[in-house]
Amino acid sequence: MPGQETPAHAGAMRLQVRGLTVRFGGLAALTDVDLDVADGQVVGLIGPNGAGKTTVFNAVCGLVRPTAGTVTVAGRPAPRTPSGLAPAGVARTLQGLGLFPGLTVLENVEVGALATRGGAHAHGPDGPARAPRSGAARTADPGDARTADQRDARTPDRRDDTAGRALRALADLDLADRAALPVGALPYPEQKRVALARALVAEPRLLLLDEPAGGLGAADIAELDATVRRVAATGCAVLLVEHHVDFVMELCDRVVVLDFGRVIADGRPDAVRRDPAVTAAYLGIEVTAR
Numbered sequence: 001m002p003g004q005e006t007p008a009h010a011g012a013m014r015l016q017v018r019g020l021t022v023r024f025g026g027l028a029a030l031t032d033v034d035l036d037v038a039d040g041q042v043v044g045l046i047g048p049n050g051a052g053k054t055t056v057f058n059a060v061c062g063l064v065r066p067t068a069g070t071v072t073v074a075g076r077p078a079p080r081t082p083s084g085l086a087p088a089g090v091a092r093t094l095q096g097l098g099l100f101p102g103l104t105v106l107e108n109v110e111v112g113a114l115a116t117r118g119g120a121h122a123h124g125p126d127g128p129a130r131a132p133r134s135g136a137a138r139t140a141d142p143g144d145a146r147t148a149d150q151r152d153a154r155t156p157d158r159r160d161d162t163a164g165r166a167l168r169a170l171a172d173l174d175l176a177d178r179a180a181l182p183v184g185a186l187p188y189p190e191q192k193r194v195a196l197a198r199a200l201v202a203e204p205r206l207l208l209l210d211e212p213a214g215g216l217g218a219a220d221i222a223e224l225d226a227t228v229r230r231v232a233a234t235g236c237a238v239l240l241v242e243h244h245v246d247f248v249m250e251l252c253d254r255v256v257v258l259d260f261g262r263v264i265a266d267g268r269p270d271a272v273r274r275d276p277a278v279t280a281a282y283l284g285i286e287v288t289a290r
């Protein structure tokens with residue numbers, strides 16, 4: 001079933017999950033789950049509360065041990081510890097914001113850049129993914145929080161420059177002018193973008209987004225949709241867990257539906273939306289809106 005709906009623009013297989021079973025004591029959180037995400041593809045993972053979505057993410061990130069089955073990233077076994085994620089080209093956002101409220105916006109994103117230092121470009125010859133806004137000027141960062149001396153000492157082209165990379169990631173998400181502010185001073189939608197910038201600064205080849213649209217209004221969701229499409233257009237594989245079904249159906253190339261830890265549907269959004277098993281899993285609620 002996985003991979004059947006891989007669109008023509010999708011590249012090599014980035015994430016491959018086969019027969020994934022995770023038990024917590026007597027509870028089967030996942031049973032025999034198969035899932036594929038190709039380079040350049042956006043796959044949505046949906047399902048009712050407790051269906052096992054977060055457990056899939058945790059298994060991919062090495063935070064839970066599979067009871068059975070395999071998870072591979074670019075054909076290699078998935079990292080077994082979080083420290084292996086960045087070198088494997090995997091970045092993740094958290095269900096909550098997961099930001100450090102005492103740090104500035106820039107420092108929060110630098111945390112993501114530091115985690116990849118020496119590793120961001122170690123994930124193969126296919127190069128890092130970035131998602132510059134179309135037409136965005138890369139030469140001037142109006143919100144550059146560094147001093148003139150710092151700017152002189154670190155040219156924007158030095159890719160190993162942690163602050164420079166973090167600033168570029170912020171600029172890509174229209175947050176450059178927020179760099180020096182305490183992150184807690186930003187409105188919630190901008191904090192969500194900071195969390196996304198922190199994942200993107202790692203220049204991932206596989207991006208895991210945990211409820212990226214949670215708490216956002218229509219305008220911010222439209223912007224998020226455009227951002228995810230830009231990221232995927234760089235060849236990055238994107239897997240997103242999301243309760244906002246309309247957003248998922250609009251954005252994703254493929255949608256995988258979990259219920260009680262099992263895959264009950266995997267296909268194009270329009271087919272999944274019409275699938276009676278999916279409607280039933282959502283307790284008869286039409287799968288058109290949350």
Ligand SMILES: Nc1ncnc2c1ncn2[C@@H]1O[C@H](COP(=O)(O)OP(=O)(O)OP(=O)(O)O)[C@@H](O)[C@H]1O
Nearest residue numbers: 024027028029047048049050051052053054055056
């Ligand atoms: N560490 C754990 N120990 C025991 N049970 C767990 C653990 N993590 C998850 N579970 C259980 O596994 C099942 C799947 O949980 P999971 O969080 O993956 O679901 P989910 O689809 O992400 O839910 P939600 O949409 O509410 O976030 C649930 O029954 C949950 O209570």
